[in-house]
Amino acid sequence: MGREIVSIATALVPYPPERVWAVVTDLDCWQWRSDLSRLDHVGEDAFTEYDRSGFPTRFTVTERRPLSRWAFDLDNANLAGRWAGEFRPEGGGTQVTFTETITVKKPWMRFFAKGYLRRQQARYLADLGRALEQEGGT
Template identity: 55%
Template sequence: MAEIICTMEERFPAPVETVWNLVTDLDHWQWRSDLKGLTITGPDTFTEHGRDGFSTRFTITCRKANALWEFTLENENLTGTWRGEFRAVEDGTRVTFTERIQPRKWWMRLFARRYLQSQQRRYFEDLQRTLVNRAP
């Protein structure tokens, strides 16, 4: 099945180190409104338990502090990869997330892109709110 790609970019009003630490701190996931839990299963693996009832398994494939975080992902509906790029910019951080997925069922292609965009938008809204609330 053909790959579906969704990329979203946003600027956040915080230093790159702050944004990086928040996004990559798997022990403190509670700021995310889409999750009901997260289980760390190994040094480079974790499972997110979504409020929608689905659990997704992740394997970290690249980690360059304050710059790049990548992993593979898999659940009963899809497989794919996720890439997060972090860049310091004037007055903050520019973040680019790219998700590439392959739905396991043909009919999921019909709404997969819209679903990914919605998930990324929600993640960015949660991240923005959390960073603003933590600002001095």
Template identity: 45%
Template sequence: MATSRVTEYFLCPVEQVWQTITDLTNTAWRSDLAQVEILDETHFVEHTKSGYATDFTVTACQPLCRWAFTMENGNMSGSWEGIFEVAEGGTRLHCTETVNAKHWWMRPFVPSYLKRQQKLYLDDLRRELQK
């Protein structure tokens, strides 16, 4: 199991950060995704540009405060939590992601993969919020 914790500051209102992250009907800003399939209020599937699908289940949704979910695909299972905080005229976002590799040979690569994925997500988010 690998865990990555990242805190980012965005110079925009918490409402804007929340809306961008939680609006699953508008994910074009995500450079790694081809589409998101919304199954119901708490279940969705992300499809990467390479065609890989990951299932998500929302476990917490406290508007403007906390969004969390579990995730699973053929290679891993895990969880993600975002804590949204009004700070210094903008928003501080605390992200915690935990991933368990399903194959023993993948375990050494999980920490670097996790860091790379979080960086890509936050870089994409920053670009979108600066528009």
């Protein structure tokens, strides 16, 4: 495999942690995510996301501290790693920090992985903002 690649995205969203946490962790309501075509889950601790082309990534929840931290391991044919979301109240809103740490399984992918993670995280934050807006005000 190779060395770990880390990407961190952070944003202040103008909604309370309860709302942000509810949207991010509700596996039954994934449709706000523009990168997914499907999400299957078994219980609260294992799920599989399918991107728009149908490519699956498996997730296993490793930590759940309501309104504070949600973390899981992830694995697919191209990479393996960890994701952690941290939620902190700030000024009537929520400071979110999403950290993704991966190891690529195909050496040539290492050259593109960091840029890919950054684009995915930016898309996720944009989608999250739209989902929270559509729910209404604070």
